[in-house]
Amino acid sequence: MSRAASTGERRRLAEAMPLAPALILLLLVYVGPVLWFLASSFVGNDGSIGLHNYVRLFGSATYVTTIGTTLKLAGATTLLCVLAGYPVAYLMATTRAGSSLILLVVLPFWTSYLVRTFAWIILLGRNGTINSTLISLGLIERPLELSYNFFAVVTAMTHAMLPLAILTMLSTMQNIGAHYGRAASTLGARGAQSFLRVYLPLSMPGVAAAALMVFIICLGFFVNPALLGSRRETVITQIMIDQLSTSLDWGFAGAACVLMLAVSLAIVALYQSLFGMTAVTGMETGRSQSSLRKSISRGALRLAGGLGQGLSGTGRRIEAAMGAIGLRPRSGGLRGPLALLVGLIVAFLLVPVLFLIPVSFTTSSFMRWPPEFFTLRWYQTYLLHPIWVSAILRSLLVGLGAAIIATTVGTPAAFALVRRRVPGKPALMSFIIVPMILPHMVLAIALFSLYAQIGLVGSAFGLVIAHAVLAIPLVVITVSSVLRNYDQRLDQAASVMGARPPRVFRTVTLPLIGTGMISAFIFSFISSFDELTVSLFVTGGLTATLPKQMWEDAINQVSPGLAAVSTAILVGLTVILLAVALYQRRAGSTAIELRG
Amino acid sequence: MTSLPAKADAGSGDAAPAKLSVAGVEKRYGSVVALAPTDLEVRSGEFLTLLGPSGSGKTTLLMTIAGLALPDGGRIVIDGRDTTYTPVYDRDIGMVFQNYALFPHLDIFENVAFSLRVRGLAEVEITRRTHEALSLVQLDHLAQRFPKELSGGQQQRIAIARAIVYQPSIILMDEPLGALDKRLREQMQIEIKRLHRQLGVTIIYVTHDQEEALSMSDRICLMNNGGIVQLGQPAELYFAPRSLFAANFLGEANILTAQPGPGPGIASAAGTSLRFDGSPSAGGETISLLIRPECFSLGMGDGTANRLSGRLADITMLGPMTRLDVVCADGTVLIAKIPTGRAVTELVAGCEINLNCSRQDVILVGGDT
Numbered sequence: 001m002s003r004a005a006s007t008g009e010r011r012r013l014a015e016a017m018p019l020a021p022a023l024i025l026l027l028l029v030y031v032g033p034v035l036w037f038l039a040s041s042f043v044g045n046d047g048s049i050g051l052h053n054y055v056r057l058f059g060s061a062t063y064v065t066t067i068g069t070t071l072k073l074a075g076a077t078t079l080l081c082v083l084a085g086y087p088v089a090y091l092m093a094t095t096r097a098g099s100s101l102i103l104l105v106v107l108p109f110w111t112s113y114l115v116r117t118f119a120w121i122i123l124l125g126r127n128g129t130i131n132s133t134l135i136s137l138g139l140i141e142r143p144l145e146l147s148y149n150f151f152a153v154v155t156a157m158t159h160a161m162l163p164l165a166i167l168t169m170l171s172t173m174q175n176i177g178a179h180y181g182r183a184a185s186t187l188g189a190r191g192a193q194s195f196l197r198v199y200l201p202l203s204m205p206g207v208a209a210a211a212l213m214v215f216i217i218c219l220g221f222f223v224n225p226a227l228l229g230s231r232r233e234t235v236i237t238q239i240m241i242d243q244l245s246t247s248l249d250w251g252f253a254g255a256a257c258v259l260m261l262a263v264s265l266a267i268v269a270l271y272q273s274l275f276g277m278t279a280v281t282g283m284e285t286g287r288s289q290s291s292l293r294k295s296i297s298r299g300a301l302r303l304a305g306g307l308g309q310g311l312s313g314t315g316r317r318i319e320a321a322m323g324a325i326g327l328r329p330r331s332g333g334l335r336g337p338l339a340l341l342v343g344l345i346v347a348f349l350l351v352p353v354l355f356l357i358p359v360s361f362t363t364s365s366f367m368r369w370p371p372e373f374f375t376l377r378w379y380q381t382y383l384l385h386p387i388w389v390s391a392i393l394r395s396l397l398v399g400l401g402a403a404i405i406a407t408t409v410g411t412p413a414a415f416a417l418v419r420r421r422v423p424g425k426p427a428l429m430s431f432i433i434v435p436m437i438l439p440h441m442v443l444a445i446a447l448f449s450l451y452a453q454i455g456l457v458g459s460a461f462g463l464v465i466a467h468a469v470l471a472i473p474l475v476v477i478t479v480s481s482v483l484r485n486y487d488q489r490l491d492q493a494a495s496v497m498g499a500r501p502p503r504v505f506r507t508v509t510l511p512l513i514g515t516g517m518i519s520a521f522i523f524s525f526i527s528s529f530d531e532l533t534v535s536l537f538v539t540g541g542l543t544a545t546l547p548k549q550m551w552e553d554a555i556n557q558v559s560p561g562l563a564a565v566s567t568a569i570l571v572g573l574t575v576i577l578l579a580v581a582l583y584q585r586r587a588g589s590t591a592i593e594l595r596g
Numbered sequence: 597m598t599s600l601p602a603k604a605d606a607g608s609g610d611a612a613p614a615k616l617s618v619a620g621v622e623k624r625y626g627s628v629v630a631l632a633p634t635d636l637e638v639r640s641g642e643f644l645t646l647l648g649p650s651g652s653g654k655t656t657l658l659m660t661i662a663g664l665a666l667p668d669g670g671r672i673v674i675d676g677r678d679t680t681y682t683p684v685y686d687r688d689i690g691m692v693f694q695n696y697a698l699f700p701h702l703d704i705f706e707n708v709a710f711s712l713r714v715r716g717l718a719e720v721e722i723t724r725r726t727h728e729a730l731s732l733v734q735l736d737h738l739a740q741r742f743p744k745e746l747s748g749g750q751q752q753r754i755a756i757a758r759a760i761v762y763q764p765s766i767i768l769m770d771e772p773l774g775a776l777d778k779r780l781r782e783q784m785q786i787e788i789k790r791l792h793r794q795l796g797v798t799i800i801y802v803t804h805d806q807e808e809a810l811s812m813s814d815r816i817c818l819m820n821n822g823g824i825v826q827l828g829q830p831a832e833l834y835f836a837p838r839s840l841f842a843a844n845f846l847g848e849a850n851i852l853t854a855q856p857g858p859g860p861g862i863a864s865a866a867g868t869s870l871r872f873d874g875s876p877s878a879g880g881e882t883i884s885l886l887i888r889p890e891c892f893s894l895g896m897g898d899g900t901a902n903r904l905s906g907r908l909a910d911i912t913m914l915g916p917m918t919r920l921d922v923v924c925a926d927g928t929v930l931i932a933k934i935p936t937g938r939a940v941t942e943l944v945a946g947c948e949i950n951l952n953c954s955r956q957d958v959i960l961v962g963g964d965t
Contacts, residue, residue: 487695487697489693489694489695489697490697490699492662492664492684492691492693492697493691493693493697493699493758494699494710494714495664495683495684495685496662496663496664496684496685496687496689496690496691497685497690497710497711497714497758497762498685498686498688498711498714498715498762499685499710499711499714500683500685503714507710508699508701511701512699512700512701
């Protein structure tokens with residue numbers, strides 16, 4: 001090798017250096033443990049190597065049914081999220097009034113999954129809001145069986161995942177300029193036709209990205225099935241938790257994890273070959289379209305075009321019919337019904353959570369409706385109880401620690417990915433966001449197995465590191481989206497005027513990307529504060545974070561005390577998010593909208 | 597027509613010392629040559645324009661002078677000091693960026709004061725010089741505003757104030773007027789020229805707008821395909837282009853392909869025989885002759901002039917000038933611009949007309965004048 005080439009390589013390595021901490025952390029705390037743990041799935045109970053665990057997994061009818069249930073729940077939720085989310089995202093992307101909805105979608109997005117599940121328990125329970133309201137109105141005599149079935153689980157899961165679906169689709173739709181629609185109409189396309197031929201195909205990558213994220217995250221869900229489902233809605237993660245807590249059967253849990261990972265990776269691979277990862281990572285890969293993608297998108301275009309033809313034919317007929325009876329079609333007449341639909345969907349997102357608030361002040365000792373007012377008993381017995389206080393403090397500390405680590409490690413990585421000439425950027429970006437895309441359960445069990453061997457179970461440090469790894473993708477995505485909009489000529493201008501690099505960073509770059517970094521920090525903190533799966537395993541049986549304490553309480557019985565805790569969390573998060581939103585509005589940035 | 601000024605090549609015979617000297621500077625990106633080895637000397641107090649289409653290497657040259665891009669070879673000397681590899685922040689250069697690059701988080705005062713603070717000046721001095729620079733661009737009253745509260749033209753002037761406040765030895769301007777509308781652009785051209793005279797600074801100015809280059813520059817450095825095509829005073833480039841590219845890039849041009857002879861200074865083109873100054877390099881079979889549209893006049897001429905006849909295909913009133921599209925007998929299309937007047941308004945498309953031009957107005961492209 002010539003000397004020039006080796007110095008060239010050394011320079012490229014130096015360029016990539018800021019990525020090193022993030023990559024090392026990911027390798028040590030994510031990739032390594034997960035691979036090691038997955039390998040254990042090929043070791044049987046008796047220590048022999050083989051496929052015993054897989055034979056057991058697929059050999060038992062119960063397990064196969066469970067796998068089927070998991071896929072069915074994830075599939076139904078994904079479909080509902082995309083269908084309900086599309087009109088909301090569309091309205092938000094295309095109208096000024098719609099864009100003001102963003103905070104209403106972002107708020108539930110950051111509200112704890114657990115809190116939102118409790119809301120559904122109150123609404124759908126035997127003595128829940130819906131049943132008692134219907135009974136008191138005299139419409140029914142006996143309570144309907146609204147919870148503990150497929151419907152309840154899918155409703156709550158859809159409620160949980162809808163904001164993510166909307167925000168993912170929105171980020172694609174915001175890049176579809178209005179001029180395409182105008183161009184289409186000058187070329188003679190009517191409303192429906194222009195939508196189906198132009199807008200829909202252009203928004204497809206966003207729809208697919210939303211479906212991808214929702215489906216994969218749903219594969220790892222266990223909170224909703226456990227609290228709102230019956231035996232028939234048992235999902236694979238519940239089996240894994242059972243197997244581990246009763247028999248420490250690592251091999252079997254590993255086999256289930258491999259299965260979950262295989263399904264996830266297959267979907268990610270399919271998506272990547274169709275659309276590339278741009279819509280997920282927000283990073284332009286500059287890769288040309290694959291032939292598969294081309295043929296599929298051409299097919300989709302033809303299909304959409306045909307639909308447009310058909311619909312516009314119908315439209316013309318309706319217009320003619322209306323003209324015949326003296327009615328003139330108003331332009332944009334679809335806006336009204338669309339706005340109504342979107343209003344209903346947003347209400348579905350926001351309203352259920354509000355029912356927690358009155359219940360938290362109820363004087364009865366179980367959750368009932370209508371609540372009998374008024375007491376602060378639940379706030380006193382829960383929020384002031386030493387167990388809860390220590391759980392809250394631990395969650396705050398872990399969240400802060402995780403956010404500090406993720407921000408310090410993720411920010412330089414984002415800089416390298418956006419600014420430097422690093423080879424294999426798209427692959428690196430995909431690698432860094434892996435913890436965000438794959439189910440948390442995989443990391444939870446893998447780390448549990450690792451920590452058990454090195455004595456980190458139950459330590460705050462182990463949990464902080466785990467949460468930091470989960471938050472790094474958030475930081476990288478948030479900070480790099482800010483950096484990509486950053487005009488590097490500002491830095492050049494500063495250095496031309498005589499400022500040395502540290503001073504350029506301190507006086508120009510940092511103040512301008514500060515908003516992005518603060519947002520990234522807060523997102524990391526909230527994601528850790530809300531994290532249940534990993535905490536459930538890694539903390540062991542002894543110490544609890546707030547979500548874990550809530551979960552364990554909820555398995556026994558959902559009481560008004562949980563509503564009180566939920567209300568407190570709700571108020572706290574809302575204050576934080578509104579403060580961030582205000583701060584960002586003042587700073588003229590919109591990073592709060594950019595997660596995932 | 598005024599006679600051409602004496603040939604004035606880069607600094608020859610001029611007492612002013614070279615402010616900047618670029619020697620053999622080149623820049624490649626992979627296999628793409630952004631800038632072929634280039635030499636350039638700029639005199640102190642000169643207004644030099646780098647003119648060329650996009651991709652011609654003008655911005656690359658500017659960036660290597662600024663130190664924002666490191667050259668792959670060659671030397672850059674400013675005030676006798678080799679600065680080829682000097683970091684940007686030690687170069688003592690002022691720069692006005694394409695979209696101004698005003699710091700959005702600092703107010704106008706702090707934007708302009710930035711370079712002074714970096715240099716650790718006393719607060720009193722900073723205040724005095726900042727207000728002085730702001731007064732120079734007549735925007736001292738906006739010191740407390742933020743960049744986004746200013747109009748494009750105001751931001752432009754702040755960017756200039758920011759570049760001159762620390763009295764750098766050279767000011768670089770990268771298409772600074774590109775984002776402004778025509779009227780504002782003309783106003784700013786005058787303003788920049790005024791500052792140039794008033795401060796006596798050396799300015800290197802990048803633009804792709806040939807009118808801007810012609811009206812503002814002491815000298816124009818015309819670039820194409822990563823190299824310098826021609827360097828000289830505006831009139832020199834306009835009336836003595838050394839290449840077809842130069843002839844076409846500056847102003848409008850009628851380029852006639854002609855057969856030399858019979859005899860020196862005579863060639864046949866557009867169905868007639870044309871007399872011109874200068875002699876073509878030996879051995880060429882055809883030569884290119886340039887006639888600027890505004891060099892034509894109507895009528896019979898005085899007999900010593902060249903005369904071209906043809907059919908008037910189109911007539912367009914442009915304001916003070918009227919444009920005539922004339923098709924000669926052999927199919928050559930000539931464009932003429934004649935002062936708008938009665939003689940012109942009487943013309944109708946389709947009629948036969950004569951266009952006259954003197955021997956000096958027929959220019960041999962690439963020849964010695």
